[in-house]
Amino acid sequence: MVESHRALTTTARTWTTPAALPFPQQPARTELIEQWHRRCSALGLTRVERPDFEPLMRGDLAVARERNQRLFTHAAPVMEMLFEQIVDTESMIVLADVSGTILHSVGDDKFLQRADKVALMPGVNWAEHSKGTNAIGTALFEEAPTVVHGGEHFIHANNFLTCSAAPIFDPRGNMLGVLDVTGDQRSYHQHTMGLVRMSARMIENQWLSDDYSNRLRLHFHSRVEFIGTLLEGIIVVGMDGKVLGANRSALDQLAMSSAALRMHSLTSLFGTTAPAVFDHFRVPLPAPMMLCLADGRRFHVAARFNGPQRSMVLEPHVAQVPTDAAVNARPAVTESRKPLGALAGDTANSADGTLFSGLHYLNTGDPQIEALIHKVQRVINRDIPLLILGETGTGKELLARAVHQDSNRARQPFVAVNCASIPESLIEAELFGYEDGAFTGARRKGSVGRIVQANGGTLFLDEIGDMPLALQARLLRVLQERQVTPLGSLKSIPVDIAVIGATHRKLRDMIESGTFREDLYYRLNGLVVKLPALRERRDLEVVARRILLTECPHATPEISAAVMSLFKACAWPGNVRQLANVLRTASVMAAGEVEIAEHHLSDDFLEDARSGRPVQAPQVPAAMRVAPPVADAVPVRFPEVSDERAVEPAVEPAPAQAMAESAAPRTLGESEVELIRNALAAANGNISVASKRLGISRNTIYRKLRRAK
Template structure:
């Protein structure tokens, strides 16, 4: 393939060749991004934050997006062959802009590493300003950012072409990007990136719906089987379950609109016609019509037996009319939609647990008992405190009682929330998780409540549904609720009281039916007394408060470790040697279950098929921590009170999580004191302290800044 290389006059950005309409649209996109960056307080001349994630946090991000990486890797290698020796690299990020994987020319990889184009770095707009990855994430559209179009001057030597990747239900999975030297801009790069992103999306769709009827179509029959074909998936109830991006372009409707269609309303065909066509040998594509009357050639395909693909659509009765499948629309909806959307946060290392629990939502095999696996049941591994929590949650399921989950970071609060959702009557609807601590304060209101077109600078052209509306009919999980800004607490309280949402810039209210689960590691009672959290919101969220015990307080660590290992190595699960298990039981686990899962994942890889995990397989930093004084390992001071009994686990939680030590210090005060102690021992080195504590640098910054009596760690 020949490409034309265009040189640029130094100091002047090169305007990539495109049509005038396309150029105007791209110019507006870049300008709006610059305005957002300025509103966020970013400076064009400041040095961007090049600090990558900690190794453990990167491992968590990669675990959450393992399927995306697996599907993208071969496509990235194929794309690399097209751009080899062009001083470029290929970047894959998750839906938050965190770089997961890179490939490219060695010389450019080394240069790109200096601006943190490496795994673990975050390229969202709020971190790196205007850039193709971050702007594509925000605008949800393929984006080219060239030379000085980057908001930060430090990145102006780059030219970047990025395309977002979506799953068949329209959820953002991540971004595929090609970045190179700005002096070697290639006109065809964006086209290659877009096609590559579509390949990943099509693979994802095929994997998601191997047991569903797929309709491949295009206005020109010769394009069926190419990347330009549209693909629509039809479920057992006759409804459209998903579609690829080419299908949306050809139909001219959004994903939400397409998923409101049935086989009849979208293509005007009948069950009988599809059934007969699939059984016909060497059949040509069917000539059907879209809702607006345009003709398309449609090729139905089924990976399995036709009877299984069409189960629920009704019998293929001779002479059935065009509305033959309408009678089946009352059939139960496909249960696969109840699975967590790709990219949703799952407790690291316990992704296998979530997968096994979600497996109960799949349709049973022929003749198998139709029993849905219990998510709460899966979390029970013998600890009395967890058993007590699960018992109380079962008693309030489906009673419209809000649940507040309290516990230290890493104890598995989100996994518990997902288990509650799965065991409830809302399991077939959406589970929407919002981390109130990770969304910038300037964006969290739009993220939660949605906004109308033109509500603010940079708003999407057609507005956006907020996360609360997305959870309608299902469950809204508000993680780190204690970090929500004060003004938003008032708006959230109104939503919970009135069960309706008013998007930004709109006067129209949208009724919502949601179950609310909140979670926090903060002592909300004390925050109420300090005026940092609304008391009325606390009581609205606290229908039932339960406390997840820290890992050091649980007596089921051996059983829990073995369950995590089975999830990591389902085929040949290694045993844990008695010596290693002894180490585990005497360790304080400041990072709780999340840290245990990371240690076991590394150990399982190091064991490489050996029958037993020994000390030689454990991570070096974990072994170093074992040699440190106990005070440096414990997340509480030595004077902290013992763990509460199982029967009173949630009594402490109901009090706002205040655990009073012998010196009358609260959990928060003891935690901050311990962090400061370790930070002092590391001479103010935040990275080293985060490794010793098993928590991220951002957590250390947040915890110390929250306490007005402590110095700002940024000055340490």
């Protein structure tokens, strides 16, 4: 999308720099306009119609906007960016729904006032049956990009306008609405239509990514340098190779309608299969694939998998993909990586081979996490608020995103607000939005606010305990009434949101001290779950491995036994986030090597780990010692010490014996064997009991004792 923005910005600059150009007149054009005008006359319109100043009632407009909230969500950022490029050009940008009703507009204040005189404003219908020939209505009728300039408008009152509009389609070819740039007819420029079409394609591509975020996408063009730009074609492919959808550029390049393209599969279209595509892109840094149509036309193809808010990985266990593809079947990605994304493994596999990330993939072998997931799964789609407690860095936002992905709201927005990172003076405007001129420094045309942005989806309030007390009352009212009133506005906007809160603070203590509202607490805690700290979890190796898979997808190093022992002894005050930072540095230092060793770790971490300051081995609760060990539940592809845990033995040696042993230096391996023997003695030689008490597998006990002989 960065390339798309850059291309659009470049086009906008070339559009605003030269002087306005005369509108070209061609005989074919004149004949086309006459045809459109005859169509309007047949509708009973006259060219001296007075502008219709009866827009939709406020409530009806709110309903129309709510019905098209997803269209607005994708279009609004594009419109704002476009407006920044055409500011002070006597122009405006208009978004209309599929019926021709204007939903939203931005533009120069003076021109907006002129547009108001012909009812070119939100709530007014500009379909042809209402306003005659005009770019919005005619583009809807023709289902194609349309320019209507000056006197080409059917109604004389609109002759001062020049309008360029492009329809917006979803990946299945259904029209969603129209994007339009309108200005004074004297300021016409030939690049306007191209600018509008590119903007519409940006919206369509975002819609496609949203609809098929967890499906394989093939990005193609006959010229390899155009892959990654707005000119590339994109088709979405199911795991069985069937074409599910495509963008407009794909339809143009393939010369097919959307319905015709969806009748094809990869085999009938390009003469290949999904397994062949996966096989091609499983190597590190693969080159674009060359595919041919039946008529001989050749295209450069890149396979990508664009998941929400994280880099997505094509795992080896997808249907029909050979298992030897392993973890190298990864497309090129441009999204920024998040350390906590590795905890989720970035993807998961459903029974039908569809890739997605969700709650079940967070289950990495720790019994506490497994119990937490079972609880959360029971309340999904039940309109029960979720409150996530846990230390900083434990992955609270990751859990919230997984809940959103597994809910019925997965295709709607997930909006995260960190209440601690936004200045207190701005958090109210950030959450609730504001009208134009609501306060000094406010953006022109205001802002919808994060709550409205989350309409239809999930609002994640991170660090809710840091929200100012005065705002807590407003948030409580929004959660109760499901309406939000922007700053400086007298009207309320209805919202439909699922709310997930998170904090590292003790809210009950804050309630007693008067810094957190008790009524808001009970509104947020429909289900309260606590994410365990990393030092309390039994899946450290799985988490570390997945972080490395994200950081080094093509040549993932192993973790040496010595390093893993250090990791197990560390208290990890920064939790998963700290582990990710340590491994990120270590993976860079170990580039090209097969194993991360101690000398690859940063000096400060080694100093802390060896000095024992924050690295005291945690006590595992007694209830946890009888849980199934990780090594028995998760396939092991890790170093030999992968299923050990730093756990105190059930019976400690006598004090005198302990003092004598501590006086003599021992290796880490000797200490491990001593722990195992003590546990076995306490269990009367029962290996199953000892393995449960130690939290390791029976195979590990056998292996350690065999090596000690």
